[in-house]
Structures are given as C-alpha cells and as structure tokens.
Amino acid sequence: MTKERIKVVVCGDDVLGVGKTSLIACLVKDQYIPNLQDVLPPVTIPRDFSSSPYSPKNTVLVDTTNFDLSNLHGELKSADVIWLVYSDHESYDRIALYWMMMFRSLGVNLPVIVCKNKCDDYLTLKDSIDSSEAMMQNPFAEDTRIEDEEFIPILREFKEVETCIITSAKMKFNVNQAFYLCQRAITHPVAPLFDARVGELKPLTVLALKRIFLLSDIDQDGFLNDDEISNLQKRSFGKSIDKNELNSIKKALADLSAPSQEYGNFTLYVPGKGITKDGFLVLNKIYSEKGRHETTWGILRAFHYTDSLSINDKVLYPKIDIPDTASVELSPVGYRFLVELFITFDKDNDGGLNDQELNFLFKSTPGLPKLWLETNFPFSTVINSQAFVTLQGWLAQWTMTTFLDYKTTTEYLVYLGFEKDARLALQITKSRRQRRRNGKLYRAPVFDRKVFNCFVIGKAKGGKSSLLESFLGRSFSETYAPTIKPRIAVNSLELKGSKQYYLILQEFGEQEPAIIENSAKMKECDVLCLMYDSSDPESFSRLFSLINEHAHLQELPMIFVASKADLDKQQQRCYVQPDDFTDQLLIDHPLHVSSAWPSSLNELFIKIAEAALEPAKNTPGLSPDVRKEDVDYWQYALLATSAVGFVSLFTFMAVKLTKGMRNGS
Structure with missing residues (x-):
C-alpha cells in the first residue's frame, strides 16, 4: 500500500559528469539550471508534486558523490530505490564493471532505475509526453517510453535493474517520468509479480488474479463480458474503459490464441462471451513484460492486495470499537449481500447449496471458516432433505458467526467480494444495562x-x-x-x-x-x-x-x-x-x-x-413487583416504538398525499 516516505539515492560518475545533480535540480525547479554545485543537499518532494495517486506522502532525493565512498555507502544502505545515471559509452561500461558490483558487495538488494542522461537529440525524433500520467489515466493504453538497445544487456544481466529510461535535464525530457519510475519501483514493484528469468507471472500473482477473475465474473459463466470488464476497470482505476481500447484488447487476445501463435493451445477470448481466465492472466503477463506492471497492481490494489500478495489485514479485520457486554449482528446491508451470494451460486435453483455449489462459492476464500468446521456445518443449521444448506440456514449460520466471532465475518466478506467497508455489514448493539434492586443485580429489558x-x-x-x-x-x-x-x-x-x-x-x-x-x-x-x-x-x-x-x-x-x-x-x-x-x-x-x-x-x-x-x-431471586415493573416498562417502550413508527408512517403518507394533490392541481 502507499508508503509514508521513500528515499531515492541518485548515483553516477562525478568525473565523467553524467548530470545527476542537474536531473534533481530540473525535477525540483522544472527548468534546466547550469553551473550547479557539485552535490545538492537532500530534497523532499511532497505527494502533490506527482500526478500518480499511488505516490508516497514524501519522496526524499539524495544526491551523492563517489569521491566520498563512506557517505555513499551509508546512503545506499538506507535507500529504498537507486537512481543510477550514465551519459556516454565510458559511463555505460562502468554500470556493469563498477556500480552494480558495488551494490552487490554492500549487500544492497534494491530496485535500480538506470537512466541514460544528456539525450538531447531524442527530442528531434519525437515529442515527449508524460507516460506516467498517460498510464495512470488510461491503464490499457500502449506504453510510450522510448527504449534503447544498450539497455537490453543491462536488463538481462542484472535482475536488480527494474527498468531503464532516456532523459535530458537540459531539455526537460522524461525527467518527471524517471522520477515516477523510481517511485513506481516501490509502490508497484515488479519483483513480486513477475519472474523475468523464466518470463512468467509468479505463483502468488496467478492465484490472486484467478481470485479476482472469479469475483469479477458476476454471472459466473467463466468469461468476463464487456460489462464485467468495465466494472473491473471502474473499481481498479475509477473510470470506464474506452470501447475501442476494449476491442483492441479482445482482438489482440484472439490473435495471440491463433493456432500458429504463442498461445495457440489456449482459448484467451471467445466472441460473444468474453475474455477467459487464461486470457486475463496472459493480459497481465504482457503488462509485466512491457514494464506496465502498475496496471496489474492497480487491479490488485483494488482488491486490497499488499506487496506480499496477501490481502491487507486492516481490510480483513477492520478496527471496531465494541463496548463491554455489547454484541455484534449483521446489518441489512450484510444480509442483502449474503442473500445475493446464495442466489448467485444456487445454480440449480433448488433452494439449497449442494457440495459443488458450496465449494465453488468458497473458491475465492481459504475454504470453509474454521468456526464452521468446528460446529459441524451444515448440520449446525437448517438443511433440506438432501442435507444441503437452505437460504434460511445460510443466513442463520452467518448470524451465528457474526455473533460469536465477527472477525471471521469481516474476513470472509472481503474474500467473497464485498466491495464496501466490511464494517457496513455489521451493527453493534448497545451494552447490556444492569439494574439493582434490594442488593440484587439483574439485566434490564432488551430492545435493540x-x-x-x-x-x-x-x-x-x-x-x-x-x-x-x-x-x-x-x-x-x-x-x-x-x-x-x-x-x-x-x-x-x-x-x-x-x-x-x-x-x-x-x-x-x-x-x-x-x-x-x-x-x-x-x-x-x-x-x-x-x-x-x-x-x-x-x-x-x-x-x-x-x-x-x-x-x-x-x-x-x-x-x-x-x-x-x-x-x-x-x-x-x-x-x-x-x-x-x-x-x-x-x-x-x-x-x-x-x-x-x-x-x-x-x-x-x-x-x-x-x-x-x-x-x-x-432471573432468580427477583420479587414479583420488580418483574412486573420491568415488564410494564418493556411493554411501554414497545408501545412507544410502535407509536413512533405509526407517526412516521402517518407523516410519510400525509406528505405523499400532499404532493399528490399539488401535482394534481
């Protein structure tokens, strides 16, 4: 998730004048500044400097010199990411021969962004656009970064190198983009997602994406249709996908699964039905291969995945203040979600969830809750003649779960795709009130x-x-x-x-x-x-x-x-x-x-x-007078509640009638 602070250490050869200090100054001042001092003091850049909504609250840029190795080594050991700058053939050779060897000898295992600076001539070839902004606004757009052939050997030899980019501080070319890539190496790390050595998504990524596919497949037909893809896009990036872009994605997947192509043995897209699970995985694999893994992270973050590809504990177990002797129950929102879940997975519409339907329902979770196994579900609640849990039993089981262990309920609501804050599915009762009469403590009537x-x-x-x-x-x-x-x-x-x-x-x-x-x-x-x-x-x-x-x-x-x-x-x-x-x-x-x-x-x-x-x-030991007093109070409170309800209903009907008469006139 979003980090509070990221430390970026900027390295490069001082003797060869690669321009690292100029890059920092250009980033901060938004202009090229000649004749700078040798080393700038650390610069803190607040979040609003970056257009990325995933950026940290503060990013600290630390300029360095290789004339002071002791200080350089200390800064590297406390860094989050390394911005390594070169500018010509000689400084390029020193990346492999000197800099990468230094990082490894220090035991520094950090993402490295390699930057070829002083590429002023590239502006005559192509107008620059801020790819970071383009990718965040349109995650399915093509990557517009310019790449250089000399990056390929670096990327192949050093797994620490996250990506490479061409910049020019003098022409303000790709400076913001290079800074964004440094942030992205931390906020959207590629290492947990993709194994570059074998060119495949990592197992935990595959499991997470399969779960997301399952939850996004609203009609549970095994395909993501246009509406389901649009819903996923809105949830992940806050906007609908353009129809032309969606069509290009579907066409690309269809081409990739042609018999003569790389995925000829897979069905990635079926016209009229949608993108398959394999197609969804291949799409995200392509994003990682192209350095577009922030798109995959956007999807994963929307489903509350952390950098370790586990669901955020703060989402699974939100902090809830429960007063002593109070209890936790499901709210109408929680019951509605559970009813819809039951109806969705009751494929044969027989009013019960059989073993196959139940297994499929819990496929996006770690399995049946531990509490359910301990209480011999489904025999702990209402079942039909075939021993399948009914809707009545399903709701009763979740009611019991919430009452006895509400954390299990919030955890599984998230696993099952509840998009809102899990706390909205719960309601907290008031603490039990105690009364005392003649030295005897007893519980007051209950209303909520x-x-x-x-x-x-x-x-x-x-x-x-x-x-x-x-x-x-x-x-x-x-x-x-x-x-x-x-x-x-x-x-x-x-x-x-x-x-x-x-x-x-x-x-x-x-x-x-x-x-x-x-x-x-x-x-x-x-x-x-x-x-x-x-x-x-x-x-x-x-x-x-x-x-x-x-x-x-x-x-x-x-x-x-x-x-x-x-x-x-x-x-x-x-x-x-x-x-x-x-x-x-x-x-x-x-x-x-x-x-x-x-x-x-x-x-x-x-x-x-x-x-x-x-x-x-x-309650033992209470006199008939005390009991009568409590019963009278209870009945009076119920009558008052009914009266309030009647007055509310009468007021509602009166307003409706008045509006009707006004409309009629």
Whole structure:
C-alpha cells in the first residue's frame, strides 16, 4: 500500500559528469539550471508534486558523490530505490564493471532505475509526453517510453535493474517520468509479480488474479463480458474503459490464441462471451513484460492486495470499537449481500447449496471458516432433505458467526467480494444495562438485539442433543450418541407481531463443567436452559447441585425444562423437587416438553427468546413487583416504538398525499 516516505539515492560518475545533480535540480525547479554545485543537499518532494495517486506522502532525493565512498555507502544502505545515471559509452561500461558490483558487495538488494542522461537529440525524433500520467489515466493504453538497445544487456544481466529510461535535464525530457519510475519501483514493484528469468507471472500473482477473475465474473459463466470488464476497470482505476481500447484488447487476445501463435493451445477470448481466465492472466503477463506492471497492481490494489500478495489485514479485520457486554449482528446491508451470494451460486435453483455449489462459492476464500468446521456445518443449521444448506440456514449460520466471532465475518466478506467497508455489514448493539434492586443485580429489558445465545445445561441423556435437533426441524432419533465435543444449533424464530429473532443453542459435552466454572464465559449467555429427564429420577439433582455450587449462575435468566414428558414422570431423588426449587428461586416451574409434542418445543423456543428480551421475568431471586415493573416498562417502550413508527408512517403518507394533490392541481 502507499508508503509514508521513500528515499531515492541518485548515483553516477562525478568525473565523467553524467548530470545527476542537474536531473534533481530540473525535477525540483522544472527548468534546466547550469553551473550547479557539485552535490545538492537532500530534497523532499511532497505527494502533490506527482500526478500518480499511488505516490508516497514524501519522496526524499539524495544526491551523492563517489569521491566520498563512506557517505555513499551509508546512503545506499538506507535507500529504498537507486537512481543510477550514465551519459556516454565510458559511463555505460562502468554500470556493469563498477556500480552494480558495488551494490552487490554492500549487500544492497534494491530496485535500480538506470537512466541514460544528456539525450538531447531524442527530442528531434519525437515529442515527449508524460507516460506516467498517460498510464495512470488510461491503464490499457500502449506504453510510450522510448527504449534503447544498450539497455537490453543491462536488463538481462542484472535482475536488480527494474527498468531503464532516456532523459535530458537540459531539455526537460522524461525527467518527471524517471522520477515516477523510481517511485513506481516501490509502490508497484515488479519483483513480486513477475519472474523475468523464466518470463512468467509468479505463483502468488496467478492465484490472486484467478481470485479476482472469479469475483469479477458476476454471472459466473467463466468469461468476463464487456460489462464485467468495465466494472473491473471502474473499481481498479475509477473510470470506464474506452470501447475501442476494449476491442483492441479482445482482438489482440484472439490473435495471440491463433493456432500458429504463442498461445495457440489456449482459448484467451471467445466472441460473444468474453475474455477467459487464461486470457486475463496472459493480459497481465504482457503488462509485466512491457514494464506496465502498475496496471496489474492497480487491479490488485483494488482488491486490497499488499506487496506480499496477501490481502491487507486492516481490510480483513477492520478496527471496531465494541463496548463491554455489547454484541455484534449483521446489518441489512450484510444480509442483502449474503442473500445475493446464495442466489448467485444456487445454480440449480433448488433452494439449497449442494457440495459443488458450496465449494465453488468458497473458491475465492481459504475454504470453509474454521468456526464452521468446528460446529459441524451444515448440520449446525437448517438443511433440506438432501442435507444441503437452505437460504434460511445460510443466513442463520452467518448470524451465528457474526455473533460469536465477527472477525471471521469481516474476513470472509472481503474474500467473497464485498466491495464496501466490511464494517457496513455489521451493527453493534448497545451494552447490556444492569439494574439493582434490594442488593440484587439483574439485566434490564432488551430492545435493540435480534440474536440471543442460550446455553443448554444438564446431565447426560437429558435430551439436550434432541432439543438442538428439534430446533433445526429434524425428527427425533431413538439412537443415543453421547455428546463429546460442543454442539451448536442456530435458527430463526418468529415471535408475536411477526418479529424475527435468531436463537443460538449451545451444549458443551465434556467441556460443560469447565464452561460453567468460567464466570466470564457465562456472561456471554443470554439465557440458561437447564434441562433434566423427567423420566429419570437421578437427572434433576445435577441441576440442583450446579445452582447451589455456582452463585454466578443465579445472575442469569434461566428456564428449567423437563424433557421426555411423554414418558412416565418420576419422583426426583433430590433434596427438593423441581417445582419447589423453582418456587424458591422465584421463577416459573419447569416447562414439560417432548420430541413427540412439537408444540411444546415451539413453546420452549419462544419462551427462551422472551426470557432474553425480558431477563427479569426469569432471573432468580427477583420479587414479583420488580418483574412486573420491568415488564410494564418493556411493554411501554414497545408501545412507544410502535407509536413512533405509526407517526412516521402517518407523516410519510400525509406528505405523499400532499404532493399528490399539488401535482394534481
């Protein structure tokens, strides 16, 4: 990305008078200045001097003399790029025999821009134009730099030499361009992109360009049509591509893939369809071969690639200030993008993403998120009869991901082609508010959250796994499989008033004791679902012990659930029976549910969501008066919100009606 400061060290033979000091003076003063001092002091050139939008904030030009080798060596070791100047045959020979050998002996591995100065006669051959400006304004235009045959041996022998250029300080010929090339060697380095020894794009470049092709192929047909190329051009360079230039590119690719040509075995362009992936790679290879690699960098930068060909961490993981006890949810912008993504990759329009579609969707990413693999996706959410994730399950999975680890969401949004700032796909809820009554802390009602986290706790064989399966709409299985690793289930839930919420149910298997003891982890829980088997007399005592042993659990809203209610109810072998214990805690009696009674399960899920919205109703130790006060406040706030919405709607309709009457008159 853009560097704050670049140091350019200008070298050349003093005895032979190659004109390096004159080049610096001409660049700074925009005119030729004769009779200069031997060495100029360092000059700092601010960004607005250059027409390139990729230039650094400041570029420092350091003039040198080879009469003071100690100082010269010191400057070279702290340089970013070397501007090496020669002017005649003798100074040309010293490039290979003296200067390049010196750089290597110092262990300086920097890009070198070789400049043949005092080429005044070239102006009689051709008018000069500022190629840097032309290339930045029109990245697909032909390169207009004049080249010299004597550059070829230098370029072949020394890989450090980035490029060569002909200049004249006296005639102000290509001076700005030479300076731009020095900047470009740092801001758009060719080394990471292209291996000049074998004449091929480097593997990481190929991977990056393939990903960009995939993301730019909006209709996913394997070709970049005219509209898709235009969109890519706008994203990369801020302007549309000229139709004639596009046609010339397509013609050039078609000619290159003719049977007798270099790429005769490849299909680079198909008339009526567009440029292929191979064509896109060849096009960028040609740019590098011609020294036009800033065009490729313009494309790579638009997709947030750094000099190391990795995506910028600041884009993948933008800094987000999340207050303590607040949560992160998807915004409408985020949901819209994910819906469009699902529809685009559901090629057979069956409402589910099969394995092939899913693999293709994640082709531009490192693969399925680690969190998804850990939670056994797609079985952590809603799937169809063929075990393909549905749109409902897809959105639920991303909702869970954002809630539990929003950094994964921002990372993958970028990988998947979200063009805006990834933070726009998120929204931050307010911190949980706490209230205190009679020395008892409890959570205030919730108004701005749509996602709730429920921990399902209880003895083995208590029905926790069946509860998670039922929540995802799956039928009950008689086969018992103990839960070893944590399990998760996420789905949407509709409450009264057609309000949609998302519920995340988690059970922890063998990690349950450690989770319960971790008070910080338990604060992430919105509701505790304490489950026991009503047909097993030994089941409830586990919950009784947990509540008494861990005081921090009583700070959370909780719901007791008696599972397997279709079986014979057993007296629990415990100091106190479930109904009596919940009376002591001042919360509702256990809700009796069964996988054979779908309505009872639906009632439970609704109750969990309502407990998250109105924590006081289900927090142990609160008197009925406190609960009523909180419920009344919650209902009043909802009524006020509805009233505001009604007033807004009424105002909107009144304005529309007024405008209509005015237009009618």
